[in-house]
Amino acid sequence: MKHTRRHVNLRTILFGRPIKDREAESRKVGVWEGLSVLAPDALSSVAYGTEEILIVLSAAGVGALWYSLPISAVIVLLLIFLVVSYRQIIRAYPTGGGAYVIGRDTLGPSAGLLAGAALLIDYTLTVSVSVTAGIAALVSAFPSLLPYTVELSVLVVAFLTIVNLRGVRESAQLFAAPTYLFIVMILAMVAVGLFHRAAPTPLAAYVTPTAVSVAPLLILRAFSSGSSALTGIEAISNGVPVFKEDSVQRARRAMLLLGLFLGSMFLGTSIIAFRYHIVPNAEVTVLQQLADRIFGHGWFFYLLSFVTMAILSIAANTSFAGFPQLASIMARDEWMPRMFLARGDRLVYQNGIIVLGIISSLLIIAFRGNTDALIPLYAVGVYMSFTIAMSSLAKKRWQEGNDPHRWVTIGMGLFGSLLTAAVVITSVVTKFTEGAWIVVLAIPTIVWGMRAVHQHYRSVADELRLEDLTLVPKPKALVVVVPVASINKMTLATLSYALSMNPEEIVALHVAGTPEREARFHARWKNWNADPRIKLAVVESQYRSVIRPMVRYIDHLTGLFAEGRVVVVIPELLVEKSWQNILHNHMAVALEAVLIFRRRIAVTVVPYRLQQKPVNSKPS
Template sequence: MRKVVALPVLSADALSSVAYGPEALLAVLVLGGTAGLAYSVPVALAIVLLMLAVGLSYRQTIRAYPRGGGSYIVATDNLGRIPGLVAAAGLMTDYILTVAVSVSSGMAAVTSALPGLSGDVVPIGVLVIAVLLAGNLRGVRQAGALFAAPTYAFITAVVSLVAFGLYDAAGRGFEPVAHPPLHAVEGVGLLLVMRAFASGSTAMTGIEAISNAVPAFKPVAWRNARTTLSWMIGLLIALFAGTVAMVHLEGVVPRSDETVLSQLAHRSFGSGGMYVFTQAATALVLLLAANTAYNDFPRVLFLLARDSHAPRIFLRLGDRLAFSNGIIVLSVAAALVYVAFDGDTATLIPLYAVGVFLAFTLSQSGMVVHWWRGRERHWRKSLGFNATGAVLSALVFITAGITKFTEGAWLAILVVGLFLLATTRIHRHYARVAEALRLRPQQIEIPSRTIAPLAGGESRPAREAGDAGGAEVTGSTEVVGSTGAGSAGAPESTESTGSTGSTESTESTGSTESTRDAEPEESPEEIRHLSVVALDSLHRASMRALAYAASLQQPVLALHVSPSDEDAEEFRADWLLWGDHLPLRIIVSPYRAIVTPLISYVESLHHQRPDLTITVIIPEIVVRHWWHRVLHSRLAGRLRRALRPLPKIVVTTVPFHVPDGRST
């Protein structure tokens, strides 16, 4: 992206927080009455200093991590696995609440202009989340002027509002307008001021978005990212400080039926077109801010799954090249939170601050360790910036955790703890499975003599299977490109199970003449076989599947899908060590799709050699407990459903039972 596009797209989350950050600050101070509101300007100045410090800190992060340095990556690299998981927990809590808070604030902007909708805030908000879910599952992307326009419109609206307000205030010598009479319900003390500081600091959410997305910039990416971050921080400070200044000068206080920004817009613009424009821009930018979480949340889940801390289904891209499973989880979680808190922004804010500043603290602490270890050029200056950011972020996190504990912060802290427990247990399970699957030379007898070679050196079915992949066979392995989508359908099928696995034939049971002609085999002598063994990697389960295929004494073809050329070369190296006596085909699928390339390849085999009965053999990990099943692939079932329309295709699974932890 160019900077002019990247700025609004990646800053939407941070800049839109101006719509609720100042109001969250005032909503706490107003509890102290007139004396409490007197602290609004000093607290706002403290938040501005925090914005500046954290912004400068993330400039150092961009320089150190030019390929993108989110809190999870930085904390894991420099502080270790557990701090990295805690940072991920804070990030994911932040993203869920970004959706809930942005939608609730957007609805508040709408109901301020259209009070008649105030009773339908919850169902309309859930509908908005459903629309975001549907749009992102369809592959909607933040790109170009379409997504840049709402952010620029919001900036224009707030700048105009502040400019008109300051011009009006200048006419009266910047004398503040008296606010309505207030009755204090709490004493003004350090605790109240700290709570206001923690609430107002939520205006900083989304600051790290640019450091996450450095590779999305045009070259030189890291330099353009730093420039864009500087512009974002400058705009955020200007909009936040300007809004708080206008609140002070106009004597505005928070109201339950109208947002602070709406009150300011009414005073500056009346109820005309500019007021409508301000409210519409606010609602749109908040929805865009909610949509940014749909890009970041699934990516964090992807990173966790890549490191075996989350179910591996989150590695998979959907048909529209979006992380569909992560998008669904985010939508469901955000909708539940939104409904549980009745779409009320004020009650959601205490949960928000904890996750945001927990991630900030660990990210900046990780950068301190990074500079200390590397001692690169200007490392002392960078370390100083990051240390300042870490200390201030930790201060806000502790303040929010203590002062807002009973208001809902306890729930955010509990979620972080449960997340840490779940991810470590998942990692432990995957580690146990990996140990059980690890190849041990003294325990493995490599299958051999499974193909009766022709005079040309390779059996006809296997050789022609390789040709069907679109490449000339020059050796025992061949890399071919990813192919298109497979067919779908569900005619009748038969299934049989045995002691070595479960087998389902996709042969139709219909009695029409065309079906009998397509599948004439009624005796064993009429069936000609080719076994295709689908391998994700080489381990004991794979070797058992290869051994099962070899035991059938029919031609065997090994098939592997790799997400990149590098992974393909790594698998090839393993294959040369463990299984080079069998023909191998490798399909490179750069979007991490597994099922579609497999289906397409098997279809190509079937169409080239319709006389063959193709048996697709899949290793299956069998775990002892039901709650572990979601951690493993259901590839066989998906292949069966997709391949049913093709005659003479058999899908069989060869189970590998993983012992539980007590017996290993």
Template sequence: MGRSGHNPEREAGSPTFSPSAELPPLSPDDLGVLRRLGARWQVGEAVRTLPVDPQAGEIRSSGVGAAGRPAMLFVRDGAGQLTVTPTAERQDTAEGRAVGGLRRLLLGRPLTSESILRERMPKFIALPVLASDLLSSVAYGPEAMLVVLVLAGSGALGLSLPIAAALVVLMIAVGTSYRQTVYAYPHGAGSYLVASDSLGPRAGLAAAAGLTLDYVLTVSVSVSAGVAAITSALPSLAPYSVPFALAVIGVLLTGNLRGIRVAGNVFAAPTYLFLAAVLGLIAAGFVRAAAGGFAVVAPPPIPAAEGLSLLVVLRAFASGATSMTGIEAVSNAVPVFRPTEWRNARTVLTWMVGILIVLFAGLTLLIHFNGLVPRADQTLLSQLARLTFPTGPWYAIIQVATALVLLLAANTAFNDLPRLLYFMARDGYVPRRFLHLGDRLALSNGLIALAVAAAVILVAFGGRTHSLIPLYAVGVFLAFTLSQIGMVNHWRHHRAPGWRRRASINGVGAALSAVVLVTAAVTKFTAGAWVVVLAVPLLIFMFGRVRRHYDHVQDALGLHPATGTDRRLAPAEEEPPAVVPQQVRHLFLVPVARLNQAALRTLAYVGSLGRPALALHVSPERGEADRFRTQWATWGDHIPLETILSPHRVIIQPLAAYASALRLSHPDLTLTVVVPDVVVDHPWQRLLHYRTEQRLRRALRRHPGIVVTSMPTHLAR
């Protein structure tokens, strides 16, 4: 996957998401090269003699602030350091101010970098936020298991209890394993980091690919299932299910863009409501069953569609395992907890797994006691609630709570995928813009990418939950399996006290997760799982291409010379060329279409620099070229002029070709193209002018040694 590269932040063991992650420190080797290069610089005193005094107090704007005084832009903290004020961060155009006002209305006021610790979540908020996906899956997990068993006839439904027992063992094994993962890797990243460190980069990328697909599908499936629950109760809304689902994704995105703490406070209540409603249902159901002596009601006779076989049992086991999606959420999100992060994360994970087992086992037993079977017109949870609460408001409360938690189950993905992308971006496998913390200290780019991807999938599948479910389990159990195997290797390599017991727990989890993975991939392949089976290697390939690009950038731009392999500090004679002033030879090129104030200001600017300069004029015919040269002579011919005749009236390409040819014939020359630019008052007015600078920049961006810039001239008001 290319050379590993140097990652100072990873080596330093940065425990949290840092606003400085986009600007990592230099390595000791790079600092050594930088010191030697600086010693070779030769600049005159004129370069260090500034025409202004940058230490002269605060810097104020031309606008008016409080008490009629000019608004303060920067506050000086000390020699050579300023702190930006909100005034300096505001846009200075009407359009920019309108966009900024809308952002503040939707997202709130920006938070300072120092506020990142205050944005973390306490355990009672982290539990519903990170458990919403896991707990909501019990609304459909037991039913998914019974839907497969009933294919072998109603007689096969008795196998639901031993299969559920095996699933409880899997839940305990995987949950215990992730507790150990949080302890061994207290900085987060879960399956990706475990698999990368213990099994190698490709295994880590496979886990990341599986989780990425799972999180995107979590949003699509959860939102579409929640909307389906609402449209089932209100059929008149069915034609608008897709726009409604997109609106829900938009609300989730906006809530999470407002920051971790705000999103947690807003989205915690529905999860607690669902938890209370289902626990109340289970308690009332067992009281009712105890009154009847726990007698088992025989299910209605259903003819077998296929014979009972090991494959059917495995399919039921794999389908029921969808109740575990989201169990890895805590290990990915350790940094969102208040200190001590890993200890609080383990506590919440234990709560989550315990609640999951109680809900899953309780609902499965009650469904078995009451002889309920899957129906096309009503979910098993709805049947059980209607049977347990035939009168009163409790049935409606359970249905509303279920719909809400299914809608908000997507919030787990909004908490975890941006953090996974953060760690991958730190390692160079996805764009580094995923390291950026937004106005509210949220990983905004990851949130937006997740929302867009989920919306595309939801629209592509028409918001149909049953079409998305077959894609759902493969990716997450791929991550589970790799994480468990990685933890086995981790304990084998470190051999801390009790490592054999820990490795055995992870081994059991790995074996059971692998069974679910293979069964789901094989049995659901033709139903849609083939998409995930093909998408995982495609994502791994894409991650590798991104990493190779960043490695190439590091080789080309790093302070050490490009070698293609890691090695010690290079000798001085191999240091990068043309990084000291005395090695740079300048020539300024000034394209001039007509002699007006914009052109004359640009020529005056270039002339003030005291470096060689050449003006270029492209003419459509010889007569115009002669006329322009006469005008140039009238001006005084202060700068050499080259006229280019373009019979086909092409402007940009001849200028680019001339600059490129000049640079090619003189490789030691640095060309700076300074374009006169008229700055208009309104965006629509740009359409009335040639955008010469942008077009020339695009034409020359692939040519080395050529700089394109502009000299702006503002229209007089």
């Protein structure tokens, strides 16, 4: 009885088996799975949103920390505006694209490109910031790992890249547990912290402003810093296609749940931080201080620290879902290279995932895994996209004159876009020298690059367009050049192929070697009795080069004939075992690499596969 052994290669182990097109629907996710893929970025902001506000306000003294409450309330109000707006955008644009698509259709291509470029930058920075923040938390627990911060961060990015190349559903299943555990633990801490009897703060303290005078610019800066809690909220609108059938309703439901979770977690954290008089500490995070005050320095404290580290790291997974989707939509509109349209064996936009992983890793290496150096670049891009999305929605609703309820959306869109624009301006002004200038420079540069890509595709389409259908294919009198190193079976096969093209002339191009070898070559050629249509051309090589004299001769030949008439047919040896490739010089590959960029030459490669047989050798 024969047993069939299934060959499992490394690719299958890492990425899984190829998935058929008819299985596409089964690879999509539901509402709760979708949240675990697209929400970690926004949810993880709870880990540092309140803390960012407190850090800025603490510059004016402990008494100024009261302002964290109204600032947090305004941020939650902005969150409500964003959730309502993006739910409408999801319904209007079920194919995804979010701010890019609505900006493109409502305010014009320039607005769409601005939003798209800003989001792509934000997704890239999200990976770098989230991973380095997670590794920083790990290093704080295990200081001996500090010298390996960059290596560990790049390793995590590589892991996330591989997981996402396996598919959306796989990443959802893997990251669901830490995502929902983080939600449960934060909500539990907020609930207990609100009603805990220890160290109660009088109710009047929550609504009575502090006597400390705080400059409006400082409050605006605190609002801008705290607004980082809303980064990632747009990911669901970009990733609508990843949801199962009735994707629009599922995406809208996921957006609503994300808003409820994020709003209650963020506002609750800010309230209990004020109630327990939490002051920013460089050694211990605000969440850790709250856990210690409410539950003590026990299992909850350590578990929350671990889960926070996990959610900060997997927040990067949101970008691995959003970046490829957005890049594919922009590639479909010919603003980005078409390579981003390619879906791999696992039905994911693999090129977008790989490019994101590479760029994020390079950023981590360039900034040496320093989270503080990356954060100033963070909020500008996403809030620029928020501004475009909400103002575009306001205009879109304005144009829908038959809807009596449109004024609510218009008002929310305009007010929300003013708030988000304020965040952009404040971030640029206050963090310009800290690194925000990089984003300010990068966004228009990327937009310029996208326009160049679009112009190229338009030019190619114009040149390839065939409007006169009376034009029909006609044969050309070809001149075929075949590089010949020696007379053997591969030469015979290649020249036979060249003859089958029925050319006007065939040139067997040979580069002269040593006198002895040339004498043998010419003797064999003379005795070979090759087809009379094949003419031998021998070129000298004074510096032992083979490629350069061949290319020089071919260039000379192309100058004698019309474009497209010269065809170079290159023989290429294919060995049986992959390791045997190192035993051959691969001159054919080098020649092809040079000639392929010659505009007036056509290149054809004729493979010759070795049929290896046992060699019977007799001992001497």
